[in-house]
Amino acid sequence: MSFTQNNDRYHRQIILKEFGETAQQKLLNAKVLVIGAGGLGCPALQYLAAAGVGTIGIIDFDVVTISNLHRQILFSLNDIGKQKATTVAIKLAEINPEIQIQAYDFQLTNKNAFELLVNYDLVIDGTDNFATRYLINDACAILNKPLIYGAVLRFEGQVGVFNLLDNETQIMTNYRDLFPQPPNPLSTLSCNEAGVIGVLPGIIGTMQATEAIKIITGIGKPLCNKIISYNALQNTFYDFEITPVLNPIETSPQNEMEFLNFNYEWFCSSKANVSSISIIDFEELRTKEKITIIDVRERNELPLVNEFDFISIPLNDLPNLIASIPIENKIVVFCKSGNRSLKAVKLFYEKYPQITAFSLIGGIDAWQQFNNKT
Amino acid sequence: MKIKILVFGQLSEIINASELALLAINNTDELNKKLFELYPKLNEIKFTMAVNKKNIHENTPLNHEDVVALLPPFSGG
Known part of the structure; x- marks a missing residue:
């Protein structure tokens, strides 16, 4: 795919001297998969489509509910009850009909992850549970795909880039270097229970889209081996480096066969001492x-x-x-x-x-x- | 010797502050022990610890004015 030279759509970013037509062409050639069309996915998808990422995949098995609307800004009242992925695909096509958009209205599992992920260069994690986060992380680690991580709760959010080699240090880390052990399911909170301020996933999701654009075009310094933690109430950013785990306590799948046999629900939930x-x-x-x-x-x-x-x-x-x-x-x-x-x-x-x-x-x-x- | 501790997410509810200082702590194992003594509910949450902006996976010596961050995982999206 190539864009026409006198295409005004991308003019304001093409005139950036760091960006130019070369970066625009890289975006148009890129294939990005966004997992979860929710609070993080909506803003990320909107900006990636608008910026001209040539192929965008959206996977989400869920339907729109009214409690989504305060933060999932691509949806309107008329969308309630509709499949999120398909609905988002229609909205993105209205924003930018020049790109390819593929919707997957089913749940990502270790059985379908590989055949889906191989079609994309880069993955954005906009999911809402730990089991899927570990699943995406491991699939991307095995397939060597850069993964842009984002997560939110209440007034705080985290963003980072996994599986991307830092050329200076030759270090590459992932979610298991950040949280080597799965969370205790009795103490973890979801946005359904603990709440989230609507603008927060907007900020974190937009930062995820920013990292995607930087990685694809090669401009700037990507957030690899780093996490930024943002607190909306204090308006503070805290960043830190992820260091690799040298002696992991938990085993993680190292190849496709081990990945297919790994039970992520069990890994993240049933270790608790309840029946x-x-x-x-x-x-x-x-x-x-x-x-x-x-x-x-x-x-x-x-x-x-x-x-x-x-x-x-x-x-x-x-x-x-x-x-x-x-x-x-x-x-x-x-x-x-x-x-x-x-x-x-x-x-x-x-x-x-x-x-x-x-x-x-x-x-x-x-x-x-x-x-x-x- | 004084260590500054930054607390994130639901950990700040357990500690009831987003920042605290502890004295006479020589390493992160001692710090963990002290924190669990002071705030037993911390045991229920698996969090990552960063010393001077680098997350750690084993006992790490602490020096005067080091800054330690306690970060829980978030799953929301």
Whole structure:
């Protein structure tokens, strides 16, 4: 693909002396995959499309909800209930019809990651959970693809570049050098529970797009082996260098076969000392026994569940309402992805050590995927 | 000997400050021990520690006026 010489679209960046037509051509030749069309993905995608990145891939299995709109600025009211990736692709095509945009409305897993990632030069991580972050990191490390990391919570965000060799130091690091051990699922918070100020992913996602443009065009100094931590309330930036882990405690997959056999959900969640139940065991249990099923998601969260009866108590309300829940049956708690339900089960055991309570592994998303397949 | 500690994310809720100073700490193992004594809830969170703007993976000596940052992982996007 090449742009026409008198194309006004890119004029303001082409006249930058560090940039010029050479950098513009590099952008048009580049292929970038953005994983997650959410708070980070929306601003990153908008700027990459506008700047003229020639091929953009967007993967997201989720649909738009009203609680997305305060930060996921490509979506409007009319988009609620629609697939995020396809919806974003349509909006980007309106911004820039001269580029190729590919939407993938499914979940990234270790089974499909390689065939997807090989088509792209660079990956942007805009996901919202640790299991997918480790998965993307390992896939990019094995495939040697630069990965632009961004993450947010409440008023703070982090951005950095992994798998990119620093030519001066000859050092290359990744997420496992930053956080070698998976987080404790009982203490980690998601934006669904802990909140996030809407502009924050806008800032971090835009910084991710900036790094992508720098890496593709070769201008400036990319953030390799470094993390910038931004605090919106204090308006402070703290940056630090990532140093390689020399003696890893946790083993990470080193090739495609090991990657395919690595269970990321398990790695990031079920090491906690609470009982979990797999989708298959849950299906069997609920057909065989009378059990109490509790949904700890917020009341407006999707997907809606009509296939079985359950009690809805958002995790934040659980401590106050826990005494009102019948506990004569076995209890299965679910949420969207299986994190909040782990915390809820811990609360149950603190209150009633004698009961049997399980957290549904992978949450209602995994349950739905399983039932769509079978 | 005085060490300055910068605290990020939900760790600052546990410590109830975004910055603190500790005296008579010779290395990061001692610092961890002291922090876990003062704030037992820190044990629940896996965080990375950076000494003078470099993250560390093993016990590292600390000197007067060194700055240590405690950074938890964020998953939101």
